[in-house]
Amino acid sequence: MTKPKGTNLTWHSGEVDAAARAKAHGHQGVVLWLTGLSGSGKSTLSHRVERRLIERGCFAYVLDGDNVRHGLNADLGFAPEERKENIRRVGEVARLFADAGAIVLTAFISPYRADRQRVRELLAPRQFVEVHVAADLATCEARDPKGLYAKARKGEIPQFTGISAPYEAPESPELRVDTGAENVDASAQRVVDWLEAEGYLSGG
């Protein structure tokens, strides 16, 4: 955690602790950090899981790469330092959501291990769940839903993950879903089943 610049700050811990929140909401607060190539299906999967969880009465929300860049991170571009700050802020916002007791899904390429590790360290041990959305490059490039790979191959997008910039796959993610091999409903069910098996969907 960065040491705050401000002095004269006191931490106001509030009147409701994590256990009381979990009991009230019927589930734990947790960050599901999806990482994977562009086109691997992070956004689609996260929104499907979100819907399933909301239908079960959970408080769930997707922090989506593109959406956050329209608001909170609208001041940031794509230079390395700005990408790093993008992920830092998203990690901090995800932490606030988890602290609030929500199941928050983040859908960012987040190609660098160090950046993901930094977010993991912001959170309590079980509060960070790394989900590798593991469609391979050939699959993602064949899908190319936004036409970005085509542009990247033509050199129109510099530093494109998987083409001209590295993707550092997670070495031991809590969960790996192969969105190249199975459809989004099957992957979403796998995520929800995992949450249930691990005790996240219970209030006590």
Next chain:
Amino acid sequence: MTKPKGTNLTWHSGEVDAAARAKAHGHQGVVLWLTGLSGSGKSTLSHRVERRLIERGCFAYVLDGDNVRHGLNADLGFAPEERKENIRRVGEVARLFADAGAIVLTAFISPYRADRQRVRELLAPRQFVEVHVAADLATCEARDPKGLYAKARKGEIPQFTGISAPYEAPESPELRVDTGAENVDASAQRVVDWLEAEGYLSGG
């Protein structure tokens, strides 16, 4: 809304709209933006309201000035531009929480009308509720829970709101609570009653 720097962004609207969220959660997503002098009781009031709402089964959360500065805004100090960026980011995070269907309370001095107006404009018409926590300066200075007024009077804190920097009180807040005249439970009840009367605590 700031125009994002990034190109190649598409807005992913998800599968669950605001009405479906409200129905699932039993309440609307809304930002209660508390503004008032240091020591006026914003944090205390917001945490009491949060507890009452959670006890009713709502998804509620406080974004607290000091707390946010330990994480998301740890890179910001107190120069005018940094204060403005502090409030901008908090406004954007509050927007994400409201979009998620939460009742989010923010507890920031937020002394400038223009900054508060900017946050109001980020949100849908009924989604921003300005709450003036209206204990007067004499009361706040007499309480001085953190000893900040004493320091400010000695000139040890430059640009201290109410002493050496202006506080621009809201002209027509949705709600005004006089935390100088009544205790925190009475004020909290007033806020919850107002939310109920205005239809925020219903899902449809």
